[in-house]
Amino acid sequence: xxxxxxxxxxxxxxxxxxxxxxxxxxxxxxxxxxxxxxxxxxxxxxxxxxxxxxxxxxxxxxxxxxxxxxxxxxxxxxxxxxxxxxxxxxxxxxxxxxxxxxxxxxxxxxxxxxxxxxxxxxxxxxxxxxxxxxxxxxxxxxxxxxxxxxxxxxxxxxxxxxxxxxxxxxxxxxxxxxxxxxxxxxxxxxxxxxxxxxxxxxxxxxxxxxxxxxxxxxxxxxxxxxxxxxxxxxxxxxxxxxxxxxxxxxxxxxxxxxxxxxxxxxxxxxxxxxxxxxxxxxxxxxxxxxxxxxxxxxxxxxxxxxxxxxxxxxxxxxxx
Amino acid sequence: xxxxxxxxxxxxxxxxxxxxxxxxxxxxxxxxxxxxxxxxxxxxxxxxxxxxxxxxxxxxxxxxxxxxxxxxxxxxxxxxxxxxxxxxxxxxxxxxxxxxxxxxxxxxxxxxxxxxxxxxxxxxxxxxxxxxxxxxxxxxxxxxxxxxxxxxxxxxxxxxxxxxxxxxxxxxxxxxxxxxxxxxxxxxxxxxxxxxxxxxxxxxxxxxxxxxxxxxxxxxxxxxxxxxxxxxxxxxxxxxxxxxxxxxxxxxxxxxxxxxxxxxxxxxxxxxxxxxxxxxxxxxxxxxxxxxxxxxxxxxxxxxxxxxxxxxxxxxxxxxxxxxxxxxxxxxxxxxxxxx
Ligand SMILES: Cc1ncc(C[n+]2csc(CCOP(=O)(O)OP(=O)(O)O)c2C)c(N)n1
Ligand SMILES: [Mg+2]
Numbered sequence: 001x002x003x004x005x006x007x008x009x010x011x012x013x014x015x016x017x018x019x020x021x022x023x024x025x026x027x028x029x030x031x032x033x034x035x036x037x038x039x040x041x042x043x044x045x046x047x048x049x050x051x052x053x054x055x056x057x058x059x060x061x062x063x064x065x066x067x068x069x070x071x072x073x074x075x076x077x078x079x080x081x082x083x084x085x086x087x088x089x090x091x092x093x094x095x096x097x098x099x100x101x102x103x104x105x106x107x108x109x110x111x112x113x114x115x116x117x118x119x120x121x122x123x124x125x126x127x128x129x130x131x132x133x134x135x136x137x138x139x140x141x142x143x144x145x146x147x148x149x150x151x152x153x154x155x156x157x158x159x160x161x162x163x164x165x166x167x168x169x170x171x172x173x174x175x176x177x178x179x180x181x182x183x184x185x186x187x188x189x190x191x192x193x194x195x196x197x198x199x200x201x202x203x204x205x206x207x208x209x210x211x212x213x214x215x216x217x218x219x220x221x222x223x224x225x226x227x228x229x230x231x232x233x234x235x236x237x238x239x240x241x242x243x244x245x246x247x248x249x250x251x252x253x254x255x256x257x258x259x260x261x262x263x264x265x266x267x268x269x270x271x272x273x274x275x276x277x278x279x280x281x282x283x284x285x286x287x288x289x290x291x292x293x294x295x296x297x298x299x300x301x302x303x304x305x306x307x308x309x310x311x312x313x314x315x316x317x318x319x320x
Numbered sequence: 321x322x323x324x325x326x327x328x329x330x331x332x333x334x335x336x337x338x339x340x341x342x343x344x345x346x347x348x349x350x351x352x353x354x355x356x357x358x359x360x361x362x363x364x365x366x367x368x369x370x371x372x373x374x375x376x377x378x379x380x381x382x383x384x385x386x387x388x389x390x391x392x393x394x395x396x397x398x399x400x401x402x403x404x405x406x407x408x409x410x411x412x413x414x415x416x417x418x419x420x421x422x423x424x425x426x427x428x429x430x431x432x433x434x435x436x437x438x439x440x441x442x443x444x445x446x447x448x449x450x451x452x453x454x455x456x457x458x459x460x461x462x463x464x465x466x467x468x469x470x471x472x473x474x475x476x477x478x479x480x481x482x483x484x485x486x487x488x489x490x491x492x493x494x495x496x497x498x499x500x501x502x503x504x505x506x507x508x509x510x511x512x513x514x515x516x517x518x519x520x521x522x523x524x525x526x527x528x529x530x531x532x533x534x535x536x537x538x539x540x541x542x543x544x545x546x547x548x549x550x551x552x553x554x555x556x557x558x559x560x561x562x563x564x565x566x567x568x569x570x571x572x573x574x575x576x577x578x579x580x581x582x583x584x585x586x587x588x589x590x591x592x593x594x595x596x597x598x599x600x601x602x603x604x605x606x607x608x609x610x611x612x613x614x615x616x617x618x619x620x621x622x623x624x625x626x627x628x629x630x631x632x633x634x635x636x637x638x639x640x641x642x643x644x645x646x647x648x649x650x651x652x653x654x655x656x657x658x659x660x
Contacts, residue, residue: 032513052513085448294642298420302647
């Protein structure tokens with residue numbers, strides 16, 4: 001069995017093995033193996049290519065941009081996604097504008113340990129995909145499975161553009177697979193995680209699993225709910241979303257991130273404007289509450305969507 | 321040791337009085353006792369999330385706290401339990417925040433070290449290191465706008481935190497504005513697992529004072545007497561209009577980064593070296609050696625700290641936990657502008 005976290009470690013090992021241009025830079029990623037152990041033993045296996053960085057996110061990402069211009073393939077680890085805001089300028093204003101301004105690609109991979117876990121509080125829990133997806137010039141990945149964590153991270157390194165790789169901390173240890181995948185879906189293609197006919201839940205990252213649990217619960221009540229795993233939120237696979245809504249006539253977009261704007265809003269906007277006639281009911285969105293992510297589990301459990309709240313939102317939509 | 325950026329016209333440091341030494345020691349002891357209790361609760365699964373201790377850094381932190389006055393501004397960081405208490409944070413604020421009590425200052429919305437009472441001059445740190453430096457600078461600018469004189473703002477940071485842009489920008493800004501800011505750097509040799517050699521290339525962080533144009537001070541963070549006199553001096557310099565003060569202490573973190581961490585990466589030589597000494601034990605030895613208190617009295621202080629902590633935990637255990645049904649879920653202070 002291999003965990004989601006081990007898959008991320010294995011993908012980085014393979015990238016380092018296969019491509020001499022790859023190096024890893026981030027706080028405590030060297031001998032220590034990273035705060036979550038995503039780079040365990042890589043410093044020993046690949047001497048001089050897995051380097052501890054100072055607490056300087058702006059400079060870590062800025063240096064990755066420079067190295068990418070010189071033909072390297074940096075993988076940068078933020079200790080937590082939340083700290084990437086300190087490097088925001090280099091990501092959105094430098095890396096993401098590079099190709100459009102200069103016709104020179106900027107192949108950096110920024111790994112963001114994302115999402116909430118119990119007791120982590122406002123600064124170690126954030127889901128930042130929408131922030132980065134908002135800017136032109138980024139690819140934003142949100143793997144929900146062990147297989148995707150592995151193959152999409154390899155894709156991220158291979159892509160000639162800045163990739164924001166949002167790996168979910170809750171899935172690190174919870175999610176296990178038999179083996180690493182030998183083949184992968186193309187980047188930018190969503191996956192049908194569960195087929196259905198009554199309602200489409202479109203979601204990504206850890207919420208795929210909450211949605212699947214909700215679908216199982218609803219199936220006991222006679223509803224067949226389809227679950228679409230977006231895999232990358234940018235580019236967003238509008239075709240797969242529309243095809244699903246064409247089958248079911250009902251859309252519920254679910255995300256763990258804050259409610260204002262964001263991925264779920266984008267999904268609903270696209271379906272409303274490009275597939276309005278496919279809808280039998282007004283589309284709905286379910287996100288976190290509009291407050292910082294709370295520390296105490298009593299509050300956190302209510303702040304984010306869960307299988308229970310997804311199922312209840314789905315029931316309301318199915319009754320329309 | 322003093323590293324002036326400009327001509328030094330200061331009087332020599334005065335040694336701390338026995339009274340101040342004993343007072344500070346007791347804050348250190350209370351902080352150590354309370355932290356050990358919280359660490360025990362963590363090990364028995366009673367604390368959710370991380371637990372971060374200031375073990376080994378109490379002398380430095382408390383020495384700052386005792387030299388601040390009501391009306392000053394303090395932005396403590398991860399390892400400042402002793403300084404928080406010396407500045408006036410109640411033991412209950414500490415215990416309640418770690419245990420998630422709804423009655424604590426953070427109401428379960430935030431936890432552990434991320435707590436404060438900004439209206440009372442105790443800022444609530446965010447995790448993002450360096451962020452508090454410019455924030456305290458701004459609070460001091462406000463005091464100046466308001467015509468309030470004689471106050472000081474202080475914040476603490478680690479060796480690792482000095483590598484942030486915010487630290488640099490904040491200290492530079494404070495220097496330009498000549499604000500009464502004291503920045504205390506606890507150089508505990510590591511930032512999580514990262515040793516100083518991977519963090520900065522200058523031989524001593526206090527050298528940076530010259531570059532910023534502020535006064536710099538070095539202090540032995542394991543030695544309470546040294547901490548009291550250097551911090552007392554730095555706070556006084558800031559208060560008397562000599563601009564920002566950068567204090568750099570050498571010491572060692574005598575715990576993991578958090579209680580989840582066994583700190584196996586710490587060089588065993590450092591543990592045996594002078595920086596690895598336990599400031600609390602050293603202070604206690606000093607008290608006994610100088611006969612500032614009898615052994616029985618010191619023992620009684622331990623017992624008193626213990627029962628204070630046990631009482632605080634026991635009463636907190638009876639308090640309500642956060643209730644999502646009663647939470648407002650409103651992030652804005654202007655009620656009608658909240659969307660939710
Ligand atoms: C901007 C930012 N990046 C990363 C982190 C994650 N982090 C938390 S504590 C820490 C190490 C801090 O080391 P140091 O400043 O030396 O303080 P110490 O823990 O040694 O007291 C890191 C990297 C953070 N809090 N803020
Ligand atoms: Mg440190």
